[in-house]
Amino acid sequence: MFKFFDAYSIRARLFPAIIAAAPSLAAVTLLISWKSFGLSNLIATVGILVLLFAIADFARARGRAIESKLYAEHGGIPSVTMFRRNDGTIDAGSKDRYRAFLAGKLAVAAPSPADESANQAGADAFYAQCGNWLRQNTRDTKKFPILFTENITYGFRRNLLGVKALALCLNVIVVTVCTVILWRLMWDTDTPQGSRIAVVLVVAVAHAIYMLLAVSRAAVWDASTAYGRELILSCESFLAQSSSPVRKATTRKSTSKAENISPPPG
Structure with a gap:
C-alpha cells in the first residue's frame, strides 16, 4: 500500500489517474455541497479514492499492453535497438566501451560486428541482458536523478495513453449529465448550481482537448527513447567509478602491501 505513495507511483501512476478522471472529480467537487461533512460527503470521498486507485491500476495495465505494441512497431526496446551497431543515436566508440564493461559484469562475451x-x-x-543489469543497478535515484526523471516521464505518458479512451468516455458522460441538468435549469446563470455546471463543462472541454492533442503514441515513444538512451549512458557513471584516482590509489596501496608481506617460514 505504501509503495503507491512513492515518488514514481504518485507521478507516473496517480497523476494519470487524476487527469483521466478530472471532469468527474470536478463534477463531484462542485455539485456536492461541502459546507458540512455528512454521509454523502463521506461516500463521495471514499468513491473518489477508490476510483483513482482503480483508474491508476487500469492505466498501468493498459499502458503495458500499449508498450509491447510500440516496441513491436519500432523493432524492439530502445535500450536494445540503440545498442545495435547500425543505430547512430549513441556514438560507436562509446558503445564499444559499454559493451566491454557490461560483458565483464555479465561474464559473457560481447557480440563482435x-x-x-x-x-x-x-x-x-546480449543487449537485453545489459539493459536488465543496468536497470537493477541504477535504482539509486540520488545517484541517477536524470535517469529517474526520464523513467517517470515515460511511465506518466505511457499510463496516460493507456487510460485515454476511458478518460474520454468519462468526459462524454460528465458532459451529457451536465447538459441535461443545464437544460432542466433553462441555463439560469443566476443560480449557483448553473454556474458550477458551467465550470464543469469548461473543465471537460479543456480536458478533452488535452487528451486528444497531447496524449499520443508518438509522445510515449519519444519518452521511451529518451529513457533508453539515458539508461545506456549510465554506463559512464560506472566506468568513471572504476577508473577514479582514489580507487586506483587504493588498489595500488593494497597491492604494495601484499607484495611487502614476507612469506611464512617453511
Whole structure:
C-alpha cells in the first residue's frame, strides 16, 4: 500500500489517474455541497479514492499492453535497438566501451560486428541482458536523478495513453449529465448550481482537448527513447567509478602491501 505513495507511483501512476478522471472529480467537487461533512460527503470521498486507485491500476495495465505494441512497431526496446551497431543515436566508440564493461559484469562475451551481422537476435539477447543489469543497478535515484526523471516521464505518458479512451468516455458522460441538468435549469446563470455546471463543462472541454492533442503514441515513444538512451549512458557513471584516482590509489596501496608481506617460514 505504501509503495503507491512513492515518488514514481504518485507521478507516473496517480497523476494519470487524476487527469483521466478530472471532469468527474470536478463534477463531484462542485455539485456536492461541502459546507458540512455528512454521509454523502463521506461516500463521495471514499468513491473518489477508490476510483483513482482503480483508474491508476487500469492505466498501468493498459499502458503495458500499449508498450509491447510500440516496441513491436519500432523493432524492439530502445535500450536494445540503440545498442545495435547500425543505430547512430549513441556514438560507436562509446558503445564499444559499454559493451566491454557490461560483458565483464555479465561474464559473457560481447557480440563482435561479425556476430551481430550474422545473428542480430543473438546480439539483441546480449543487449537485453545489459539493459536488465543496468536497470537493477541504477535504482539509486540520488545517484541517477536524470535517469529517474526520464523513467517517470515515460511511465506518466505511457499510463496516460493507456487510460485515454476511458478518460474520454468519462468526459462524454460528465458532459451529457451536465447538459441535461443545464437544460432542466433553462441555463439560469443566476443560480449557483448553473454556474458550477458551467465550470464543469469548461473543465471537460479543456480536458478533452488535452487528451486528444497531447496524449499520443508518438509522445510515449519519444519518452521511451529518451529513457533508453539515458539508461545506456549510465554506463559512464560506472566506468568513471572504476577508473577514479582514489580507487586506483587504493588498489595500488593494497597491492604494495601484499607484495611487502614476507612469506611464512617453511
